[in-house]
Amino acid sequence: MFNPSREQVRRFFCDAWRKHLNRSVLDGAEVTAIDIILRHPEYHALLASGEEAVARDWTPEGGEMNPFLHLSLHLAVAEQIAIDQPPGVRAAWQKLAARHDPHAAEHIILECLGETIFRAQQVGGGMDAQAYVESIERAARG
Structure with a gap:
């Protein structure tokens, strides 16, 4: 799933x-997805609702985080750490995980990733991978 639609991600x-x-037997990224979902019991009922979850909208005005966005960011971060891309992200995560539990460390990285994506959107360019890793390292230093 390199460029999945909103519906494909939710499904x-x-x-x-x-x-x-x-x-049932899980394939590929499903294994990682389940690990992430198990750490988010607040989403279990929603995910079990199937079509209702696929059709639902979350808006900033509603004050709720889109659970599929949250899970997708977790999945992206897990993949980044696994392949150390951008370079240095694994070492930065390890420093964070030494100070926090691994899930909390991932949440800190999610914030760094969100800020990096937001900055890239504001300037209309690509993500600054070095700035992203540096923001994680700053968070690890406290």
């Missing part, structure tokens, strides 16, 4: 959760 997480509940 991916709902299908992975359904497979987990049915004790």
Whole structure:
């Protein structure tokens, strides 16, 4: 899924959760997705709702974080750490995880990633990978 639609992303997480509940074999990224979902029990009922979850909208005015965005960012960060891309992200995560539990460390990285994406959108360019890793390292230093 290199450029999935909103519906494809939502179905991916709902299908992975359904497979987990049915004790079906998980494939590829589904294994990581389930690890992330298990750390977010607040999303379990939503993911089990299937089509309702796929169709629902979350808006900033509603004051709720879009759970699919949150899970997708976790999945992106897990992949970044696994392949150390951008270079240095794994070492920065390890420093964070030494000071916080791994899930809390991921949440800190999610904030850094969100800020980096926001800055890139404001200037209309690509993500500054070096600035992203540096922001994680700053967070690790406290």
